Amino acid sequence: MSITKIKSLLREKNIRVSEKKCAVLQAIIESNSPVNVNELYQRVSYDLPIDLATVYRTVNALKSLKLIREIINSSGIQYYEFINSNNPVHPHFNCRICNHLFCLDGR
Numbered sequence: 270m271s272i273t274k275i276k277s278l279l280r281e282k283n284i285r286v287s288e289k290k291c292a293v294l295q296a297i298i299e300s301n302s303p304v305n306v307n308e309l310y311q312r313v314s315y316d317l318p319i320d321l322a323t324v325y326r327t328v329n330a331l332k333s334l335k336l337i338r339e340i341i342n343s344s345g346i347q348y349y350e351f352i353n354s355n356n357p358v359h360p361h362f363n364c365r366i367c368n369h370l371f372c373l374d375g376r
């Protein structure tokens with residue numbers, strides 16, 4: 270998704286649009302499986318000066334705006350994925366070997 274589209278998604282929520290919010294949301298959207306805060310931090314900090322606390326705060330803000338949903342894996346770690354009309358609530362599979370969290374089709 271383009272950064273212009275991401276900015277307009279944030280603007281629709283009537284919040285202050287910052288480069289960091291855009292970058293965190295873009296990293297979640299572009300991931301093909303749910304991501305945790307540490308993974309987001311690694312991806313976003315590659316391009317932007319950002320600290321882990323800001324990633325946490327941004328993720329919580331995006332969650333309360335209902336732009337992302339939280340999934341807790343079997344180890345109790347929170348993962349996040351983008352919410353849109355093409356992505357309704359669905360089950361997840363947590364691989365015990367690689368610890369990766371996969372989205373499963375709900376149908």
Ligand SMILES: [Zn+2]
Nearest residue numbers: 350371372373
């Ligand atoms: Zn999912």
